[in-house]
Amino acid sequence: xxxxxxxxxxxxxxxxxxxxxxxxxxxxxxxxxxxxxxxxxxxxxxxxxxxxxxxxxxxxxxxxxxxxxxxxxxxxxxxxxxxxxxxxxxxxxxxxxxxxxxxxxxxxxxxxxxxxxxxxxxxxxxxxxxxxxxxxxxxxxxxxxxxxxxxxxxxxxxxxxxxxxxxxxxxxxxxxxxxxxxxxxxxxxxxxxxxxxxxxxxxxxxxxxxxxxxxxxxxxxxxxxxxxxxxxxxxxxx
Amino acid sequence: xxxxxxxxxxxxxxxxxxxxxxxxxxxxxxxxxxxxxxxxxxxxxxxxxxxxxxxxxxxxxxxxxxxxxxxxxxxxxxxxxxxxxxxxxxxxxxxxxxxxxxxxxxxxxxxxxxxxxxxxxxxxxxxxxxxxxxxxxxxxxxxxxxxxxxxxxxxxxxxxxxxxxxxxxxxxxxxxxxxxxxxxxxxxxxxxxxxxxxxxxxxxxxxxxxxxxxxxxxxxxxxxxxxxxxxxxxxxxxxxxxxxxxxxxxxxxxxxxxxxxxxxxxxxxxxxxxxxxxxxxxxxxxxxxxxxxxxxxxxxxxxxxxxxxxxxxxxxxxxxxxxxxxxxxxxxxxxxxxxxxxxxxxxxxxxxxxxxxxxxxxxxxxxx
Ligand SMILES: Nc1ncnc2c1ncn2[C@@H]1O[C@H](COP(=O)(O)OP(=O)(O)OP(=O)(O)O)[C@@H](O)[C@H]1O
Ligand SMILES: [Mg+2]
Numbered sequence: 133x134x135x136x137x138x139x140x141x142x143x144x145x146x147x148x149x150x151x152x153x154x155x156x157x158x159x160x161x162x163x164x165x166x167x168x169x170x171x172x173x174x175x176x177x178x179x180x181x182x183x184x185x186x187x188x189x190x191x192x193x194x195x196x197x198x199x200x201x202x203x204x205x206x207x208x209x210x211x212x213x214x215x216x217x218x219x220x221x222x223x224x225x226x227x228x229x230x231x232x233x234x235x236x237x238x239x240x241x242x243x244x245x246x247x248x249x250x251x252x253x254x255x256x257x258x259x260x261x262x263x264x265x266x267x268x269x270x271x272x273x274x275x276x277x278x279x280x281x282x283x284x285x286x287x288x289x290x291x292x293x294x295x296x297x298x299x300x301x302x303x304x305x306x307x308x309x310x311x312x313x314x315x316x317x318x319x320x321x322x323x324x325x326x327x328x329x330x331x332x333x334x335x336x337x338x339x340x341x342x343x344x345x346x347x348x349x350x351x352x353x354x355x356x357x358x359x360x361x362x363x364x365x366x367x368x369x370x
Numbered sequence: 371x372x373x374x375x376x377x378x379x380x381x382x383x384x385x386x387x388x389x390x391x392x393x394x395x396x397x398x399x400x401x402x403x404x405x406x407x408x409x410x411x412x413x414x415x416x417x418x419x420x421x422x423x424x425x426x427x428x429x430x431x432x433x434x435x436x437x438x439x440x441x442x443x444x445x446x447x448x449x450x451x452x453x454x455x456x457x458x459x460x461x462x463x464x465x466x467x468x469x470x471x472x473x474x475x476x477x478x479x480x481x482x483x484x485x486x487x488x489x490x491x492x493x494x495x496x497x498x499x500x501x502x503x504x505x506x507x508x509x510x511x512x513x514x515x516x517x518x519x520x521x522x523x524x525x526x527x528x529x530x531x532x533x534x535x536x537x538x539x540x541x542x543x544x545x546x547x548x549x550x551x552x553x554x555x556x557x558x559x560x561x562x563x564x565x566x567x568x569x570x571x572x573x574x575x576x577x578x579x580x581x582x583x584x585x586x587x588x589x590x591x592x593x594x595x596x597x598x599x600x601x602x603x604x605x606x607x608x609x610x611x612x613x614x615x616x617x618x619x620x621x622x623x624x625x626x627x628x629x630x631x632x633x634x635x636x637x638x639x640x641x642x643x644x645x646x647x648x649x650x651x652x653x654x655x656x657x658x659x660x661x662x663x664x665x666x667x668x669x670x671x672x673x674x675x676x677x678x679x680x681x682x683x684x685x686x687x688x689x690x691x692x693x694x695x696x697x698x699x700x701x702x703x704x705x706x707x708x709x710x711x712x713x714x715x716x717x718x719x720x721x722x723x724x725x726x727x728x729x730x731x732x733x734x735x736x737x738x
Contacts, residue, residue, distance in 0.1 A: 254456030254515075257421055257528075258470055259446035272460045347460035349502030 135307075135318040136325065146306065152326065154302035159289045162225050166232035166285060171278065174240025179270065187241050191234040200295055203227045207299050217301070224296040231292055232285035239281025243274030276346045283338045290331045294323070304330070371397045372418060372526060372560060377427030379413050379583070387413040388583035391427070398556040402573035404563055406606070410583030411562040415528050418560065419445045431526065446474060449519030449527040449557075454535050455511040457503040463489070463514055464499035470522035481521070488517040493547055509540040516548070520555070529561040533568065545572060566607055570594065570614070578603050592618035616692035616728070625694060625727040627687070627708050627717040635661070637673045642666035650703035653678060658714045660684055660707045684709045687716055695724045 135141060142148050177183045203223055211219030247270050255265045297305025307323025310316070343351075372395040379388040387410040395401035403411045416422040418429055420441045429436045436444055449470075457466050467485035472478055486496055492513045503511055512532060519527060533541045533548075549572060552559065563569055569576045570591040578586045578594065580602055587599040595615035598604035608614070631645040632654045642651050643666040653661045653673065662678030669677060682701035685693040687708050697706030698721040705718035 248456070248459060250452060250454050250456035251458050253421070254450065254452055255458075257419055257445055257450035257452065258518075259442045259444075259473065261442050269458060273458075347502070349458075349460045349462070349504065352502075352504055 135322040151302055151304050151306055155293050155304045158296055158303060159293050162228035162289050163232055163286055166229045166236055170233045170236035171240050174237045175244055178241045178244025187238055191238050194230050194234045199227050199292055203295055220299045220301050228289050231288050235284045236281040239277045243277030244270055247273040276350055279342045286334050287331050291327060371432055373430040375428045377424050377429060380425045386583060391585055393577055395560050397558050399574040400552055400559045400572060402561050402569040402576045404566055404569040404576055405579035406581055407564060409579040409581045412530055415530055415562050418528055419448050447524055449524040451515050451519045451529040451532045453531045455515035457511055457514055459503050463501050466514055467517045467521050469518055474522055488521055492517045509536040525558060527557050527559040531563055617690050619691040621691055621694055624731055625719055626723050627719055630718040635673055639669040642673055654715055660715050663702050682707055691728055694719055695721060
């Protein structure tokens with residue numbers, strides 16, 4: 133733990149704040165790219181039913197991916213084309229995006245599929261056009277599952293972003309790798325703890341956001357409301 | 371008016387769900403499509419708002435063929451109620467009911483005000499406004515579904531088994547309330563059901579369909595009972611249709627109503643014995659409203675509420691032959707209690723009186 137509490141480690145170009153900043157930067161960029169790919173794709177497949185095979189096949193294939201192996205392969209392929217640090221950043225991002233796509237894709241698909249068909253039918257029957265059904269009914273109803281996909285994707289990304297350090301980039305992985313190289317266990321522990329804290333923090337943040345944006349009608353949280361009872365309105369019989 | 375002209379629907383797999391349907395649902399009337407499962411009722415209904423496109427034939431809305439219209443705009447003119455209500459789970463009840471007005475461009479505020487009125491109209495307390503659909507029972511959700519369809523005040527309504535998802539008691543209530551509502555609003559409605567009793571109870575006219583999507587008979591409920599077009603209709607309408615057709619026959623003063631001596635609660639045993647005819651005496655309250663029957667022989671002391679037999683069902687003098695007959699048959703004294711529109715006693719009838727009246731007038735005026 134000493135490593136964490138040494139003020140010297142909290143400043144400078146490879147101080148802890150910088151490492152956290154880099155770690156987050158890779159993570160969030162990767163998450164954003166993954167979401168931009170996976171959410172629309174999941175919606176499309178969920179709504180049209182086209183390409184369902186992709187969900188199971190692609191998602192499982194990507195899940196089984198050896199991230200470090202892929203990262204090194206990608207560096208070998210890509211870095212010659214990009215002279216700068218980009219040649220290393222790009223492969224890291226690609227690996228992280230590939231990790232994040234499956235949970236978001238499968239959850240978005242499942243979320244859209246699970247929307248009450250009767251509600252969609254009612255919307256169409258009332259004269260909603262296709263786009264409005266999507267934005268007003270299907271998406272809000274799918275939101276809890278989409279967000280839980282994003283949540284597990286972000287956890288994966290934050291813990292996996294340590295691999296960027298393998299190819300001499302920044303991020304909290306530095307502490308693990310440098311610590312190992314220097315036999316400095318205190319530094320390695322600090323890295324692991326910080327990654328865990330970061331993951332925990334974002335998990336809670338997303339849980340909080342989920343509670344704020346998902347309708348209580350879907351999560352079945354009781355908001356302040358009267359007791360649920362049938363209003364007995366017996367019709368008068370003769 | 372909604373009119374089907376030679377409408378056929380063949381699904382891509384070759385199933386002919388509706389076959390050459392000709393049918394007219396008159397303005398302001400409730401037309402019911404009824405028939406066994408799979409006879410094409412839902413398909414017919416959904417072709418009207420073009421959730422399903424007909425294979426051939428034309429459907430008219432007030433003489434205008436629907437095929438040329440923009441489907442979404444067409445649907446906004448027609449209220450649509452589906453079997454399990456299909457409420458939006460993520461929206462509050464008041465926002466569910468506001469859906470159509472908001473879609474049609476009304477401000478959310480105005481739409482909510484209107485929605486609250488409508489909720490009251492279909493028997494939902496205002497305290498439900500902020501609830502979500504999962505917090506309501508099936509019957510309550512069904513009411514919300516009806517309110518939502520009425521919110522834009524459409525001239526036409528389509529209802530697909532709107533009362534089927536609830537228990538018989540609630541269904542009866544919803545039906546009664548719906549009939550009352552329809553008497554006020556007089557919309558052009560097509561309702562689908564597979565329950566012949568519901569069809570006969572609610573419909574101004576009833577279209578019986580047979581499997582294969584053909585119309586078997588289109589008639590008023592009493593015509594269906596008294597002159598079914600063929601064996602299929604006769605069978606579908608049911609075995610006790612003779613008795614049930616009495617439900618469409620107004621008594622219209624043709625049954626002799628006898629005087630009935632009455633006592634009030636607190637009467638002595640002697641008084642009750644003196645007034646009784648046979649073993650039973652009728653007990654009323656101070657305003658001559660019937661309370662029940664009592665047996666003076668079993669009394670010790672004065673007549674109390676727990677001495678009352680409550681099995682009899684009073685009939686209104688303005689009611690139907692069926693209600694009158696049922697009043698007689700359900701009464702322990704076999705004398706059926708007849709009341710006026712305020713629920714006050716007029717007299718009693720026996721089953722024999724009712725049957726005599728039925729036999730005397732084979733062409734009684736029908737209720738609808
Ligand atoms: N999308 C479809 N593709 C093929 N056949 C269909 C389709 N929808 C319905 N059918 C068939 O068309 C026929 C009529 O179906 P429809 O749903 O209109 O019946 P229904 O009278 O409403 O029955 P129920 O009382 O059971 O609801 C049935 O034989 C049904 O199997
Ligand atoms: Mg049906």
